[in-house]
Amino acid sequence: MVFKKLLAALAALCFAQAAAADTLVDNVNGYTIGADGRLVRFQAMLVGDDGKVEQLYQRGEKPKRTRYRFDGKGRTLLPGLIDAHGHVMGLGLNALQLDLSDTKSLQEAQAKIAAYAAANPTPRWIIGRGWNQETWGLGRFPTAAELDSAVKDRPVWLERVDGHAGWANSAAMKEAGITATTKSPSGGQIEMARGQPTGIFVDAASSLIDKVVPPALPRTRDQALDRAQEIMLSNGLTAAADMGTSPDDWLVMRRAGDDGRLKVRIIAYGSGVESALAIAGTRPTPWLYGDRLRLVGVKLYADGALGSRGAWLKQPYRDSPGTRGLSFVTETELLNIMSRAAMDRFQVAVHAIGDAANAQAIGAIEELANTYKGDRRWRIEHAQIVDPADLARFGRNGIVASMQPVHETSDWRMAEARMGMDRLGGAYAWRSMIANGSPLAFGSDFPVESPNPFPGLAAAISRQDPEGQPPGGWLPEQRVSLEQALAAFTRGAAYAGFAEDRIGSLEKGRWADFILVDRDIFDVPTPRQLRETKVVETWIAGRKVWPN
Ligand SMILES: [Zn+2]
DSSP: OHHHHHHHHHHHHHHHHHHHTOEEEESOEEEEEOTTSOEEEESEEEEOTTSBEEEEEOTTOOOSOOSEEEEOTTOEEEEOEEEEEEOHHHHHHHHHSEEOTTOOSHHHHHHHHHHHHHHOOOSSSEEEEEEOTTTTTOSSOOOHHHHHTTOOSSOEEEEETTSSEEEEOHHHHHHTTOOTTOOOOTTEEEEEETTEEEEEEEEGGGHHHHTTSOOOOHHHHHHHHHHHHHHHHHTTEEEEEEEEEOHHHHHHHHHHHHHTOOOSEEEEEEEHHHHHHHHHTTSOOOOBTTTTEEEEEEEEESBOOTTTTOSOOSSOBTTBTTOOOOBOSOHHHHHHHHHHHHHTTOEEEEEEOSHHHHHHHHHHHHHHTTTSOSSOOOEEEEOOBOOHHHHHHHHHTTOEEEEOHHHHHHHHHHHHHHHOGGGOTTBTOHHHHHHTTOOEEEOOOTTSSOSOHHHHHHHHHHOOOTTOOSTTOSSGGGOOOHHHHHHHHTHHHHHHTTOTTTSSSOSTTSBOOEEEESSOGGGOSSHHHHHTOOEEEEEETTEEEEOO
């Protein structure tokens, strides 16, 4: 009996010591989203020795004693933001490559390409991205000849801003063996003029050039992941879903984890079923490195993008009546691939932008849900243009709508041109998704758009671009509240990746992943002030990781 009492006393002492090592994050203007989707406010947060939240405190309340106290100096504290749809390696590699996203004309782009070539004699291939003929006011795609005039002696291959078209120079086409007789692959288009390839490769046709580009060296790829993490952390992102992880990407992430360089949390979706199987075998991986890495599902494609008219529509494009876009897979093919993934309990995330692609993806989910029961959290990525008649099917089937508010503010003019307002009743329909009971997750699709989530939050509540256009917002009935937008960037994004038991909210048992920002986002009068919010510090698992 005495021995038992002694043990109990000893246990109590150990517990007291563990509790004493806790950190009180004190004197903050704290916000998180509660289980009911409502805003929760707090003034202090107790973080356990294990890096997880112990308790939140309101004004006046305090824990009895803690070993460490961090003074937040009254700053606003938010849960670490989670991007529900990004491309982590793409973000890092992009940051290391030629970036044309700031060019305002073809001439400016040509000058920048030539200067980059001169400054970077190796590697031989010049790879870049970010061009957009719409911003250049060109009214057509650029040509290989126009690229040759910048760089002739080395292959150049430049991805369009949306990732759905590529621009090659003559040297790149020569190395890829592209001639006047090369056939466009299914799901893609080699642009032709007067019987010759113009240098533009749309959607699946990009693979004709991609496959001859020498792969980035492992060292470069490690650098890219480090760079991507710094960019994410500096923007207040503590986690992201990586939409299309290749086995090689996975190795880079594992190396970082093994080396202790993995700071952010990555919820990975294999790039197609083959990648998921190669990475994880026959089921999702466990969480690795203290809940920093897991492969949970598979990313699939039903169509292309609106900018390149690759989005698959129910009716022809208004500004190109000869086409309805590109369907990447037949109904049977999609069912087979999704079934193959679901059989091994991989979560399925289908890219669908056009209304026909969304209808196809929803139809496949409805059919498969009869066979693959339980908590599957079928995801549709982007869900940009949905036939209003199909909106309720999202909620009915519990389909996660994984959407990117900044796409709306970047695309609204183009969407009107491509389809006309009368067909856009279900376009970027965030509020309808919530109203229909669909779990909503927000992201940015970085590096297609900036990974900074604050422009996303501003777009979500205003449906106005950074210039404040259009006045009053585009289809303003689809605006959401800031509370709903923050929920979609935190709890919603965590739920979308089967991670809500670990991250997405600051409550007992969840990781203490949080950020301090330079303003009270719930007390700013304009979307502009929300958009311009700056991250001051980023913490993961109760430790400050940025700036370091
Ligand atoms: Zn994407």
